[in-house]
Amino acid sequence: MGLNQQLALAMSILHYNVLLADDDQDDCMFFREALEELPLSSALVIVNNGVELMSHLTRGILLPDALFLDLNMPRKNGFECLAEIKTNENLNALPVIIYSTSFDSDVVNLLYEKGAHVCVRKPGDFSKLKEVIHQALDTIIKASKERTPKEKFVIQVK
Amino acid sequence: MKVTDSNIDIQFLSGGGEMGELTRAKDWSKTSLGPPVLWPQSLKITLSIVLNSKFPMFLWWGPDLICFYNDAYRPSLGNEGKHPSILGMNAKDAWVEIWDIIKPLIDKVVMKGEAIWFEDLLIPIYRNGKIEDVYWTFSYSPVYENPDKVEGVLVTCTEKTEKIFIRRQLEESDRRLRLIISQAPVSIGIFRGPDYVTEIANSKSLEIWGRSEEAILNRPILEAMPELRSQGFQEVFDDVYTTGKTFSVTELAVQLVRNGTLETAYVNFSIEALYNDRGKIDGMMAVGIEVTDQVLARRKIEANEENLNIVISASRLGTWELNLKTNESTYSRRYLEILGHNDDIKLSHEQLLKYLHPDDVTVREKAFKEAMETGYLHYESRLIWDDKSIHWFEARGRLSYDEENRPLKLMGIIRDITEEKSHQQELEESEQRFRNLIMQSPVPKAILKGKEFVVEVANEVFLKNIWRKKSDDVIGKKILRVFPELEKQKYADLLNRVYATGEKWKETESLITLYGDDGIKSFYVDFEFAPLIEADKSISGITMTVIDVTEKVEARKKIEESENNFRMLSNTLERKVSERTIELKQKNEDLEKMNKELQSFAYISSHDLQEPLRKIQTFSTRLYAKEFDSLSEAGRDQFKRMQFAAERMQTLIDDLLAYSRTNTSERNFEDVDLINIIDEVKDDLKEEIEEKHASIEIGAMCRINVIPFQFRQLIQNLIANSLKFSRPDHAPSIKIESKMEPGATLDLENVLPEKIYCHLIISDNGIGFEQQYHDRIFELFQRLHGREEYPGTGIGLAIVKKIVENHNGVITATGDVNKGATFEIFIPLG
Numbered sequence: 004m005g006l007n008q009q010l011a012l013a014m015s016i017l018h019y020n021v022l023l024a025d026d027d028q029d030d031c032m033f034f035r036e037a038l039e040e041l042p043l044s045s046a047l048v049i050v051n052n053g054v055e056l057m058s059h060l061t062r063g064i065l066l067p068d069a070l071f072l073d074l075n076m077p078r079k080n081g082f083e084c085l086a087e088i089k090t091n092e093n094l095n096a097l098p099v100i101i102y103s104t105s106f107d108s109d110v111v112n113l114l115y116e117k118g119a120h121v122c123v124r125k126p127g128d129f130s131k132l133k134e135v136i137h138q139a140l141d142t143i144i145k146a147s148k149e150r151t152p153k154e155k156f157v158i159q160v161k
Numbered sequence: 162m163k164v165t166d167s168n169i170d171i172q173f174l175s176g177g178g179e180m181g182e183l184t185r186a187k188d189w190s191k192t193s194l195g196p197p198v199l200w201p202q203s204l205k206i207t208l209s210i211v212l213n214s215k216f217p218m219f220l221w222w223g224p225d226l227i228c229f230y231n232d233a234y235r236p237s238l239g240n241e242g243k244h245p246s247i248l249g250m251n252a253k254d255a256w257v258e259i260w261d262i263i264k265p266l267i268d269k270v271v272m273k274g275e276a277i278w279f280e281d282l283l284i285p286i287y288r289n290g291k292i293e294d295v296y297w298t299f300s301y302s303p304v305y306e307n308p309d310k311v312e313g314v315l316v317t318c319t320e321k322t323e324k325i326f327i328r329r330q331l332e333e334s335d336r337r338l339r340l341i342i343s344q345a346p347v348s349i350g351i352f353r354g355p356d357y358v359t360e361i362a363n364s365k366s367l368e369i370w371g372r373s374e375e376a377i378l379n380r381p382i383l384e385a386m387p388e389l390r391s392q393g394f395q396e397v398f399d400d401v402y403t404t405g406k407t408f409s410v411t412e413l414a415v416q417l418v419r420n421g422t423l424e425t426a427y428v429n430f431s432i433e434a435l436y437n438d439r440g441k442i443d444g445m446m447a448v449g450i451e452v453t454d455q456v457l458a459r460r461k462i463e464a465n466e467e468n469l470n471i472v473i474s475a476s477r478l479g480t481w482e483l484n485l486k487t488n489e490s491t492y493s494r495r496y497l498e499i500l501g502h503n504d505d506i507k508l509s510h511e512q513l514l515k516y517l518h519p520d521d522v523t524v525r526e527k528a529f530k531e532a533m534e535t536g537y538l539h540y541e542s543r544l545i546w547d548d549k550s551i552h553w554f555e556a557r558g559r560l561s562y563d564e565e566n567r568p569l570k571l572m573g574i575i576r577d578i579t580e581e582k583s584h585q586q587e588l589e590e591s592e593q594r595f596r597n598l599i600m601q602s603p604v605p606k607a608i609l610k611g612k613e614f615v616v617e618v619a620n621e622v623f624l625k626n627i628w629r630k631k632s633d634d635v636i637g638k639k640i641l642r643v644f645p646e647l648e649k650q651k652y653a654d655l656l657n658r659v660y661a662t663g664e665k666w667k668e669t670e671s672l673i674t675l676y677g678d679d680g681i682k683s684f685y686v687d688f689e690f691a692p693l694i695e696a697d698k699s700i701s702g703i704t705m706t707v708i709d710v711t712e713k714v715e716a717r718k719k720i721e722e723s724e725n726n727f728r729m730l731s732n733t734l735e736r737k738v739s740e741r742t743i744e745l746k747q748k749n750e751d752l753e754k755m756n757k758e759l760q761s762f763a764y765i766s767s768h769d770l771q772e773p774l775r776k777i778q779t780f781s782t783r784l785y786a787k788e789f790d791s792l793s794e795a796g797r798d799q800f801k802r803m804q805f806a807a808e809r810m811q812t813l814i815d816d817l818l819a820y821s822r823t824n825t826s827e828r829n830f831e832d833v834d835l836i837n838i839i840d841e842v843k844d845d846l847k848e849e850i851e852e853k854h855a856s857i858e859i860g861a862m863c864r865i866n867v868i869p870f871q872f873r874q875l876i877q878n879l880i881a882n883s884l885k886f887s888r889p890d891h892a893p894s895i896k897i898e899s900k901m902e903p904g905a906t907l908d909l910e911n912v913l914p915e916k917i918y919c920h921l922i923i924s925d926n927g928i929g930f931e932q933q934y935h936d937r938i939f940e941l942f943q944r945l946h947g948r949e950e951y952p953g954t955g956i957g958l959a960i961v962k963k964i965v966e967n968h969n970g971v972i973t974a975t976g977d978v979n980k981g982a983t984f985e986i987f988i989p990l991g
Contacts, residue, residue, distance in 0.1 A: 029776050104772050107822065108870070127778030127811065129786070 019045040019140060020065070024056040024084065025073035025102065030125065034071065034102075037133040043140070053079025057087060060094055069143050071102040071123070071136075074110075082117070089118040100139045111157060121151050124159040131160040177212030178232040183245050184212065192249050193225045203306045207313060219316035220304070226252035226267065226314070237295065237320045239288025258287055266301055270314045276302040281321050296321040348451070351435065353444040356381040357398055360444070369426065369451045371419025388418050397432060401445050405434040412456055427456040478574040481558075483510065485568050499554055499577050501546030518543035518551065528556070536560045538573060553582040588696075599704075608693065610702040612660055614640045617702065627686070627707050629677025644675055656703060659690040663700050666690045670714050673707075684711040770814050778807050809952070816956040819874065820941070823963045828868050835862040835876075835921070838869065839897060842877045849884050853893050860898030863919040865988055867968055875964045876923075878957045879984055883925035885951055888979065894926045907987065911971050916989040918970075924983040930976035938974055 021038065025031050031049050038045055048067065050056045053076050060066070070088075074081035081101065088094045098120040106114075106122055114122060123139045126132050138158050142151060175181065190196045197205070204222055208229055211218040217234035221227065228247045230238075238244040247255035256263055262284060266277055278300040285294045299318030306312035339361065342349045348366030352359055359382050367374060370386060377385045383395060392415060397408050409431035417426050430449025437443040473480060479496030483489075490510045497506065500516050517525060521542030528540035538558035543551050558573025599606045600620045605627045607619035616635050624632055628644070635643050640656075647653045650673065659666050667689045674683040686707050693702040781804050785792075792800060839859060843850065850857070857880070865872075880895060887893035899921045905914035912918065930938060930945055937943050939962040942955040958974075961984075965972040970988040 027772075033779055104775060105818070125775060127775040127782070127807070129779050129783040132779065 020067040022067040222313035242288030685714040855893035886927040921986040
């Protein structure tokens with residue numbers, strides 16, 4: 004068994020509890036379908052705005068393995084949620100994957116500063132979507148204990 | 162015979178003087194007694210005693226109390242009175258005027274048989290034609306006919322009227338004496354006996370002694386006034402009392418306890434012995450007068466005189482007196498000293514006059530003449546001492562007159578005033594110097610004297626420049642009379658104020674109007690009114706300094722006016738500039754706002770447009786992958802075209818985003834080597850370069866201070882541009898080079914001559930463009946070719962231009978159709 008196969012096996016064994024915060028139903032659907040098609044075991048919980056997200060997180064249940072956080076959300080946007088999570092000592096270990104259509108360099112810098120784990124750009128191609136979600140989840144395993152380097156902070160597929 | 166009988170019978174009436182005769186002659190038969198022969202024996206005997214007594218006697222007899230009296234009694238009845246009518250009258254009729262008095266007395270004798278006796282009793286009787294007050298000493302005694310019957314009342318009496326009168330006179334004179342003593346203006350005290358008991362002490366003496374009458378009278382004086390003993394009065398009293406020598410003293414100081422305190426009184430008094438009838442001393446009289454006030458007054462005068470002498474000698478005044486009748490003079494020692502004599506010599510009036518300075522003789526004479534008229538002498542003149550030195554003196558005197566009001570003598574003083582004179586001289590000299598100073602001053606100055614402000618001195622420039630008057634019209638005159646117009650201006654008040662307060666007043670550029678000889682003139686002056694202060698700090702006048710500054714003021718006013726104009730002008734200008742600036746600023750702000758809005762529109766729209774586009778793309782890829790097999794050939798073609806269109810839209814949006822980011826993103830300048838940026842870009846575009854077989858030739862490169870990611874975009878866009886617009890049959894050849902050039906050598910708009918520029922040239926061998934479009938190609942969405950020929954959004958070069966401008970640079974494009982295009986970029990260093 005080659006290394007990639009071993010890794011793939013390890014990943015398939017791993018189970019991901021994924022939390023998605025996005026108000027766009029289409030994107031939620033794409034995300035669910037993409038996640039399902041990925042060769043790994045996962046459970047997805049979706050919340051549709053920031054307020055809902057924070058109340059879900061602070062309910063005291065087991066934290067998810069990763070949070071995919073959309074920036075443009077009603078009631079409480081992604082920036083606010085990120086700041087709250089990173090300043091809450093019960094939550095700040097949660098890897099927050101920013102999940103948005105476009106990233107300005109200003110926005111990227113700000114997110115990095117606030118402690119986001121990585122940024123994922125929503126691609127226009129479904130196969131690419133699967134790829135970026137996979138890559139993002141991949142970074143959690145590889146770098147769970149350390150900060151993502153700045154150059155690998157934004158994940159996008161051409 | 163009867164007569165004879167009766168004669169015989171009346172033998173007992175013989176003798177008895179006048180009254181005997183009258184009694185005998187009386188026809189008694191007509192009385193209640195009847196003829197004498199019938200008279201009882203007791204009557205006869207008694208009557209005989211009465212008539213023959215030389216002591217005044219009177220007899221009432223019988224029940225009617227018939228009156229008898231003798232010669233001795235007769236005078237008491239006076240003339241033109243009861244005598245002789247009452248002989249043989251009954252008592253009640255005879256003594257009708259005193260019946261009320263004597264009736265009870267008589268009754269007492271008759272009824273009780275008791276004798277009564279009165280001394281000096283006033284019983285007024287009618288005599289000498291009137292009722293007279295008569296004093297009697299008398300006795301009424303009963304005459305018994307038989308042992309138990311009183312038949313008559315015998316009155317023996319003496320008239321005491323005269324004696325009493327004399328006694329009364331004596332008493333009166335005694336009373337008067339006492340009155341005189343008591344009212345005497347001198348103190349009189351009479352002391353009796355060897356103990357000197359005070360018998361009399363008049364009010365004056367009580368006053369001097371400071372005692373009340375009760376404390377003194379009837380007490381030994383030395384006991385009542387014990388303080389006298391210690392002052393030798395015991396001895397004095399004893400001496401007078403034993404020797405009879407009068408003691409007399411003046412201005413004796415006596416210590417007396419008056420009103421409880423010991424006081425010193427000065428008295429003049431004498432003590433004389435008083436003798437009794439037998440020529441023996443039985444008392445003393447002290448007569449005195451208090452002279453305390455006089456003594457004190459005199460002492461005060463003496464003290465004053467002494468003080469005056471002290472003052473005169475201390476004041477170094479010489480005193481003198483000249484008798485005008487005898488021309489004799491007397492003078493004090495100091496007088497001689499002033500004349501230069503230290504020895505006490507006697508000089509006659511003529512000798513004294515020789516000391517007078519010959520030039521001053523007339524001064525003295527004039528003063529003496531005046532003194533004869535006014536009574537007062539006063540003059541100052543010089544003396545020549547024996548040592549020939551000259552001294553000044555002042556003489557003052559007063560004339561006194563005799564009873565006929567003729568001048569009698571002159572009395573007075575002289576005073577050495579040599580020193581004062583020299584002071585005065587100095588003062589006069591300094592005053593003269595002060596005047597000269599003013600007169601010679603080039604600045605107009607004048608002195609006003611007194612509160613009337615009389616012009617004392619004014620220099621030439623003052624007269625000529627300020628007042629414009631002749632000296633004679635001003636000097637010695639009141640300034641407010643000469644220039645009444647000053648009253649209406651502030652200057653009169655200011656003069657008064659300076660004179661009153663002694664504080665200097667200074668003003669500059671003050672307008673004044675004066676009527677000079679050449680007419681009215683108003684001009685500006687700087688002036689100062691300073692008080693003229695004397696040595697005794699009093700203010701005697703005002704020194705004025707007045708300078709005409711009209712020319713200066715007018716010149717300044719002109720300057721001020723033009724300055725003002727200038728200021729107004731510049732203010733207007735400034736205001737306009739500021740208005741314009743504000744307008745401009747407003748417009749700039751508007752523009753910026755619009756720009757921002759535009760940018761934010763571009764950003765937001767491109768950003769928001771991305772989402773639906775992305776979804777379209779996602780759905781289409783998903784659909785294409787899943788439904789590929791069920792699509793027809795034509796359907797697949799159309800599907801592809803749709804995906805293509807979506808892709809182009811994505812490019813457009815990406816480009817727009819890139820363009821708007823050149824405005825919004827941060828501008829971090831870094832010093833970079835262009836070669837690195839070009840290498841990165843070459844790496845990015847590797848696929849296209851290889852695909853087109855393009856060659857990129859890179860020349861010299863500058864280091865440059867730029868925003869790295871923007872500059873990378875710039876290079877990328879230009880290289881991509883060259884690759885895109887290559888000629889189909891020609892492999893693209895791109896040249897990139899750069900050089901430093903000073904701005905001054907560059908003939909371009911918006912290039913600063915003082916800056917050094919990095920001149921970057923990118924040229925290709927592509928299709929080029931017509932030169933007329935060299936500006937247009939940089940505009941947004943401007944395209945020179947159809948999309949089928951050359952795809953693109955028309956944004957790339959607009960981004961390039963924007964980035965160049967972000968670096969304060971300039972970009973130019975030169976095109977040659979089907980030969981190539983050259984882009985030149987000028988970026989300032991630093």
